Amino acid sequence: MNELKARLDALRGSPKRKNLDARAIAALTANPGCQRRSVLDAAGIDKQSLGTAVGFAMPAVQSEFALTRGTSFEAQVKANGCAQLLTLLRELLDLPHREVSYDDLETVGGNVTPTARHRHTARLLTNAAALAEDAGTLFDHPLLELTIAGYPVHLEPDLIAFRFGGRFYVVEIKSFAIVDGQAPAASVAAAELQAAVYVYAMQEMLRAAGLDERLVAPEVVLVCPKDFTNRPTAVKVNITNHLAAVRRQLSRMRDLHTIVDTMPAGLTLEVWADPEQRLNPRPAADLKATLRTVEARYVPQCLNACEMAKFCRNEERGSTAAMGRQVREELGGLDTISEVVGLATGTRQPAPDQVEQARLLQLAYRYRTELLGGAA
Ligand code: SF4
Structure with a gap:
């Protein structure tokens, strides 16, 4: 594993490592056959910057407007100890009307480091999992962890739900609207896939603690604005298929060394010709040649899911692929x-x-x- 990490670090060069998140892991499953994306993501390479360096800049995948709207809707739903959310969850999961405890895991006694938050999350969730009866608890800002290519990847679901009816439910709060019971299919699929990453991480955590992974429901709760208002509504969706896709993709990532072993020794995507001074960018032609040594599999869906899409599309120009x-x-x-x-x-x-x-x-x-x- 250390050798793999060393090769991936050398490939990234001097830029700071870009950490994976649930959105990036979910996006990996959009094109599972692409070795290029797997290697770039595992190496923590900022694909947005790399795409720009080779002359194929892509716009940011998420707009500022969508991010701001998402943050304010989440704050509204979680205000006053998750009052709105609790009402929705009571209806959707048929919760009894008794006291529910609420744990905010955003800090641990003022400590906001991922390691401390993850340890605290793991302790509380595994304790709740070990209880015979319903724990009846909302865990706000939990921090889960997966290890990918030797690096810890921290994942922050909007809320890990309850232990209710013997099961935990992951709750995802999204800002796309459900109008007349319908939501944009692509947005729902992306939210489901992202939630599947959290479910997988939580299952892994329980398994590592010697507990039954089936304590995590293969259904997640999506909370979205209803119709054209800011009023939230909640639906339960089954993510079994997405969970299988995430599991497959992450097991492929475990075999990453077989791809890296085929790459020429000393390969690097360092964007600076002088990494210490950072005055001279490396020629784009050099970077492109290096990128081409790692096999890609461009599909039109890449345009919505990967920051390298314009480069890879250009490579495939004229091909039926x-x-x-x-x-x-x-x-x-x-x-x-x-x-x-x-x-x-x-x-x-x-x-x-x-x-x-x-x-x-x-x-x-x-x-x-x-x-x-x-x-x-
Ligand atoms: S854009 Fe390129 S690197 Fe990204 S997934 Fe598609 S083929 Fe792979």
Whole structure:
């Protein structure tokens, strides 16, 4: 593990390590086959800065407006010892109307270090888990921990819920609205995936303490604004599939050394030619060449999930892979768009095994031309 850490540190170079969070771990599952992202994230490389250094800057994945709105909605729901939240949870989880205790884990006697907060969280949650009866407790600002590529990754769910009915529930507070019972599918999926990372971390914590991981419900509670108001509403969603995806992705990360072992020795994405003085940026061409030694698997979804997307899309320009998995599979064996266009327009002679593909492409091209009034 120390050797892996040393290789990853050398790859990152002098910039400070960027810590992973639940959002980043969830985003990893969006493109599980991409070795480049796994390596960059495990090395703690700031992909936003790297993308800028190679001339393919991406806008910040989360807008300032969304962040501010999210923070103020969460503060509203958690005000007065989580009064609004408690009312919602009582209804949704059918909680009895008795006293509920509330623990704020944002500091431990004034100590805000992640290590102290995580230890305190682990102690309280494992104690609650070991109780035979319902603990009936809200744990606000808990800090969970996973180890990825030898580094501790701290994860902060909005709230870890109760031990109720023998189970803990993770609660995620989101600022996207649920209007007439409907919410944007992509936002819900992202929230579910993020919550699945917390559930996984909590399961790992219980397992490490010799407790049953099934004490954590495979359902999470999403709390969102209702309709076009700031009034919160809560729904329970099942995250079993997301949990399996997170588990698979993190087990792949455990095999990261097999990818790193194939990388040339001494490989670095150091962005400075003079790391001590930091006066001369390293040439973009050098950085691009280094990046290309780590295999990527670009898909259009990368544009919503990864800060390297513009660079990787440019690399794949002209390839059918850049158009997504479905297109790539349907055009099986045709790697470039020019091959596809050549076969469709009849300017390219099909190989014997491409005759049927060429016939279908020409048919599609003819329909398209007719639909466009012969203007293609
Ligand atoms: S943008 Fe590039 S590095 Fe990021 S997930 Fe997609 S292919 Fe991988």
